[in-house]
Amino acid sequence: MSVQNSNAANAAIAVIGMACRLPGARDVGRYWSNLMEGSDFLAPLDASALRAKGVPRDRYAREGHVAVSGAVDGVEDFDSSFFGIAPAEADAMDPQHRLFLEEAVHALEDAGWAGRAAGGRVGVFCGSGENRYGRLLPAPEEGAGSHRRMSDAPAMLPLRVSYHLDLRGPSVFVNTLCSTGLTAVHLARQSLLAGDCDIALAGAVSLQLPHEHGYLAGESAVLSPDGALRPFDSAANGTVPGSGVGIVVLRPLADALRDGDRVHAVLHGTAVNNDGSDRQSFAAPSVAGQRDVILAAVADAGVDPRAIGYVEAHGTGTPLGDPVELAALREARERLGVDTPCAIGAVKSSIGHLDTAAGMAGLIKAVLSVREGVIPATAHHRELLPSAGIEGSGLYVNTRLRAWPDNGQPRCAGVSALGVGGTNAHVVVGHHAAAPGPRPTDGATPEVFPVSARSADAFHELRGNLADALTAAGGTASADVARTLQDGRMPRELRRAWVAASLPEAAALLKDEAAPVTAGPLEVSLDLGSAVRPGPSLTDRIPALATAQARPDATERVFLTGYAALEELAALGVRVATLTARGAGEYLAAAHAGALDREVALRCAVRHEAVRAVVRDGGDLSACETHLAAMEDDLRAHPPTRPESALRSLSLGETVPAGSELSVDHFLDVAQSAVMDGGPGAAPSDAADLMEALASWQDWLELAARCWERGADLDWGRLRAGSAHVVALPGYPFHPRRHWAITIPDGAAAHPDPATGAKPEPEPAPVPAPAPVPAEGSQDVVAVVMDTWRSVLGEDDIAPDSDFFALGGHSLVAAQIVARLRERFGVSVSVGDLLDAETPEAMAALVREQQTSAALYSALTAPHSADSTGSFEL
Structure with a gap:
């Protein structure tokens, strides 16, 4: 132009x-x-x-x-659950x-x-x-x-x-x-x-x-x-x-x-x-x-x-x-x-x-x-x-x-x-004419193809739509499709991610009707006994792995390789909820969780493996005492701090929660287990194995995919080999429900549907508001709060531990609940306290607390009759 x-x-x-x-x-x-x-x-x-x-x-x-x-x-339909909007609010929107x-x-x-x-x-x-x-x-x-x-x-x-x-x-x-x-x-x-x-x-x-x-x-x-x-x-x-x-x-x-x-x-x-x-x-x-x-x-x-x-x-x-x-x-x-x-x-x-x-x-x-x-x-x-x-x-x-x-x-x-x-x-x-240039070719390198949805039905519909689209996507680079799915779709609660090197392979995997994974806490296991030798496909992309592999000592090499892998996971955006390990791997887990200095943890791991070698080879056990004493001196000079992730010890069969106190004795007990050459526990089957993921780039991508399925917000750019472009793919298949507010006044015909003019079938009457109850009444306060939620949120499936925000609640909805609780119980709960409570059970506790305070205040301020006045000494 x-x-x-x-x-x-x-x-x-x-x-x-x-x-x-x-x-x-x-x-x-x-x-x-x-x-x-x-x-x-x-x-x-x-x-x-x-x-x-x-x-x-x-x-x-x-x-x-x-x-x-x-x-x-479909103007009367809306997928309110996708946006986390309460049904009652969607009806009025x-x-x-x-x-x-x-x-x-x-x-x-x-x-x-x-x-x-x-x-x-x-x-x-x-x-x-x-x-x-x-x-x-x-x-x-x-x-x-x-x-x-x-x-x-x-x-x-x-x-x-x-x-x-x-x-x-x-x-x-x-x-x-x-x-x-x-x-x-x-x-x-x-x-x-x-x-x-x-x-x-x-x-x-x-x-x-x-x-x-x-x-x-x-x-x-x-x-x-x-x-x-x-x-x-x-x-x-x-x-x-x-x-x-x-x-x-x-x-x-x-x-x-x-x-x-x-x-x-x-x-x-x-x-x-x-x-x-x-x-x-x-x-x-x-x-x-x-x-x-x-x-x-x-x-x-x-x-x-x-x-x-x-x-x-x-x-x-x-x-x-x-x-x-x-x-x-x-x-x-x-x-x-x-x-x-x-x-x-x-x-x-x-x-x-x-x-x-x-x-x-x-x-x-x-x-x-x-x-x-x-x-x-x-x-x-x-x-x-x-x-x-x-x-x-x-x-x-x-x-x-x-x-x-x-x-x-x-x-x-x-x-x-x-x-x-x-x-x-x-x-x-x-018009914009795309600049000519080489595009990635299929089969050159594997890619991660993530899919997520808010509901199982939407997930399977989207998965099928994508499989059909990839089957028909002749000439499209798999890297472009992967990038579009990674960056171009909103990650939701139900997830699956597949690793494939070509679109036909990805389409075949997408046709698998396996159930999606629900996002949740991620557990990673560390086994430093694995023979880890990352190949060029990994070390070229993660230079710290190459540095670790240059160490001559085998234990140091494996420890630093695992540490570099954990650091790369963190850089990807992975937040590990629980690190599971045995023996020398427990010091690595503690170092990554911030509970031990890395060099202290490395020295402990080396000595731990030295103890195991003495026991395994039938050597002089006094050498074990020397190693254990050196470990104790090191740990007492550099005591552990609170870990940022939970630490599951397979040697001891116990878990240290994130943020809790961690003593030197814990690690000394782990070190002592080296003398016994083992421990009572085994890694949970659903824990991701970090060291196995270092076998190849494909395995590393499989680990990243698993982390994403569990809810990690990945920096996808770190997993892409080169530049990729956005391409046209099927959009999210919303699964709407009818949200069209209709009222049937007493003694009157139903109002016509604003969308069609048709008079609707009578709908079930809304849940009636419970009558006000006395502070000491026998009525279950939790049940009353749950009924209030049903009415205000328009959601029938309410349990004592339901999450207010997950059901689309916010401050304006909370204000309605406050007003109704005031009408029913005669108590005043602040909106802020109600939002902090989050569940019907916790909100009911607030009501009871206010009832107790009100009853005490009434007793203290009640007028006293002459007969009730006693004498007292000055």
Whole structure:
């Protein structure tokens, strides 16, 4: 591309990830397939379908009712457990927020950053439509009012994403009505260029409720009376409402290329402005405002305007908006001195007008178009509107699927979004040609292929999807697939990791239906009696192993080799909960756990093995006494400290917990066991054998994989032989449940489902709140607290030791529990104390403590009668 200013390259922002859920498409791949068909995906609804959805006849039979829906599937469903959100909170949450949360995960997965984003400087810039769902819910009970008010607030959207995905960059809510999505993209790009964040999510969501009902064209002058949206057409008569969500992940291009990110396209320039008062009315568009935002974006991009061969227009199909937009495009090109051919399209003709998310649907379409070199058709366009006035400008409405015209320039497109109220946004997006270069070949070196999920069903579905994808992934490097799984997926509780040197081998392993491993404490065993001789495949990657192997003394060599291996595990991010060893290995374990100085531990190990050699060879036992005495002197001069990991002694058959006192006598007892040549214990079968893992690079990777399965947060880069790139792989298969709050007032029919209008089947009545109990009453306080949890969290499976936070609890939910406990027991427990308690059993203990204090206070402050007054001596 012809760059017109030296800053343009530095200002280039890569689109490294995308996700969407739109009418007729649950993901980006399906969206692109639909666009290739060139038709619309607005769902027609006949009278029987409307009746089945519970739409009243007086609505769909009314004059002006249009039985067309631009709906997305599954708006009532949400995988709350994946995000650790309590079911009751998910029921009340704006479904726009739920849709956006799930697609944010898919966008980060597409970018290959879902596993690396947590804790990073990742910004979130997004907006939503108004919370129509919240208006349809019944008023919350008094104790839950503040929680619901916060949950209902649209501005909670980016904050939820930042919280649940642990993103530490700016978190900004954006709303400029129909231009919200592109305005969010502009702000995200500016934040990246300013250095406020390293990566940014930008997007928008809009959900029209009631859902799948059709609409009344007479309610608005801009709604199409026949359910067809015809951008820039002579027969255009209005827009069609739709719902959807779209998100892009952005990163500076130089950083993306350095780290092997997949670049879908490049944002070269963005601009946002407002029409001000230069228009007929507040809601009317302005030619000058739209023209100027295009010119500003092109100038910001620093590209040759002739490179822009396609414009994804706002294109609402309204008689007022379309002519103004075409006039603005024409004037912008005139001022730029450009009359080369340039196609115009508008995806609203296929999916409807998505309100706040409209610009995101257009941007993702444009990114796909420049990436693939194909311009999709604009549905329903037959004849250019007479007032278009674009003759001689080079502009034309694209009405068929066509290859990108070769104009001697790299592919570049403009995208417009125009908001009611005058905020205009324009983006210039360009094709990125990957630099040619050698790629890793299969079979050269083994790789770790990790898979995790929140539930067993999701795990097996994901495992199967990946196996199918790898089977069909001809020409893809196994290193790229491994890297994408390692860095690009959020590690969850259920895990398995396989080591393979090729994709066919990995696919075969993934087809194994073995159960996943639950993350938990990791135990590593150390056997210094193993004959360890790491080969070049290990010593080249872990130089400390080569240094250890240079020691002439066998015991020192094995000890230092084990120590180097443990240090490398720590550098990988492995936190060993328990180190299990026998004999000389116990000094190594203590050294790694920080309980013994390494040199002291090494000397003890050497003397320990010397004692064993004397006993084994039938030598003079007085030599053993000499070694043991030297060990005791050394240990008393350098006494042990508290270990950071638990130490399981197989020689003594006991375990020293992490952080506990560790005496010199413990190690003297271990040393004494050398005289007996053994001990009573054996390493647990589920403990990972450190020394066996040093046999080869494959074995080392197997150990690392096992550590990850047990919950280690690995630094995957230390396990990769070279650079690897992000590739497309199946995303997380959410397993949602229905979260749609319905109430059935006493003596009244059920409220219609906000999503469909249908009246629901009666649901079981909520668990009634227990009546207040006296402090000394016989009722089980734990049972009352558990009932309160069930009601507030919406979770039936509550036990006395259930974890409040694991069930989606947080301070606002705790405040509701405090209010209910106050009502039921007449005691006041602070929110902080309640959060510290964490379980129903501990919370019940707090209640009993408050009851006891209240009873004591009442006794001390009770008025005394005259008869009860005694005499006392002065």
